[in-house]
Each structure stands twice: as C-alpha cells, then as structure tokens.
Amino acid sequence: MILDTNAISALAARDRKLLELLRPCPQLVLNLISLGEYRFGVDGSSYKTELLNWMTQLMRGARIL
DSSP states (O other): OEEOHHHHHHHHTTOHHHHHHHTTOSOEEEOHHHHHHHHHHHHTOTTHHHHHHHHHHHHHTEEEO
C-alpha cells in the first residue's frame, strides 16, 4: 500500500484505523515527495529528534519510490 503524507503522519501518531488497515499489507510503499513533505513538517516539531528516528526506521522497512 502506498502512503501519502497524511497517512505517514497518521502512522506516526499510531492511528488505530490506519494500523488495522495496514495489518494485512505485506509491504509499505512511500513516495519521495510525501517523505519530503513529512520531513519538512518534522523540522518545526518539538519532537523532531524522535520523529526523525521513527522516520528512519519506517524508511528501512518500506519500499521508496
């Protein structure tokens, strides 16, 4: 399943509905534009370090287009 920027944000927030939807998916697919948008948003966050660490882990387990 390909995630857009809003879905990446929801995943970071551990949205239950999204997690249930993703459970049967064998692999997450992220596009470079959405990752860039999310990264831009993280820059202004007070949780920047934690979110960047989470993003790094997410990217390791996903296919990036």
